[in-house]
């Protein structure tokens with residue numbers, strides 16, 4: 706299974722070659738919130754396993770690591786990365802929207818940079834994740850909250866919107882590109898903080914949150930296009946004619962470098978890290 710990587714091969718790279726530009730910046734703040742008593746760790750949407758690899762190096766009490774991801778390719782990379790570590794690890798390719806494999810229960814569950822891909826079934830996924838939390842188990846997740854600009858979009862959607870205008874699309878055509886039920890702007894796929902809190906609440910109690918701003922910066926158009934391809938696959942470019950994709954990528958690269966020159970970053974992305982605790986043991990089921 707893949708995220709539908711219908712993208713130009715020119716920029717196809719491994720996810721972990723470009724995640725240091727953005728997603729991997731969340732690893733340390735997330736690991737700092739993992740209880741030092743944790744013995745087992747589950748990472749849902751584990752990508753190529755960098756978070757678990759760093760956890761294995763940093764949290765010496767860990768005995769078992771488990772990763773789940775939609776992509777067979779990323780699961781295979783993660784499995785290879787962790788194979789040499791002195792802690793037991795296992796990886797499963799599975800779609801969290803459908804359910805979780807029977808991996809047991811954990812002291813700590815992590816989910817970084819994944820929630821926007823789980824729209825609109827986040828609450829169901831949280832329920833499934835809740836079944837893998839031990840009593841007093843902790844669930845830590847990171848969510849993105851792009852600022853909405855004049856285009857009515859934010860984050861990468863806004864960069865894509867500008868690239869479509871560079872291609873000569875009208876504003877109405879560019880708006881229509883995002884106005885499809887099967888292709889929501891990523892900013893709309895990310896629920897508000899209030900909605901996330903409500904979706905978590907049947908299973909998890911919020912323990913603490915850390916908010917920070919994570920600007921995404923690149924040193925060349927090529928670097929941005931590699932990041933974009935590995936992160937978004939064909940989510941945007943797959944909606945374009947094959948003949949238009951190369952020009953679209955050129956326009957995206959140009960827009961990214963214009964933003965670097967004018968603003969010092971390509972996107973500005975407020976990130977929230979939530980640490981939550983299994984709430985099940987506090988509830989009494991009344992029938």
Ligand SMILES: C[S@@+](CC[C@H](N)C(=O)[O-])C[C@H]1O[C@@H](n2cnc3c(N)ncnc32)[C@H](O)[C@@H]1O
Nearest residue numbers: 728750751752774775776800801802817818822
């Ligand atoms: C932006 S990457 C984040 C990877 C890793 N957690 C990190 O922080 O670097 C999003 C990951 O979520 C995975 N993903 C997306 N939809 C998924 C789904 N429905 N079920 C399982 N994994 C999914 C993707 O394959 C991808 O590896």
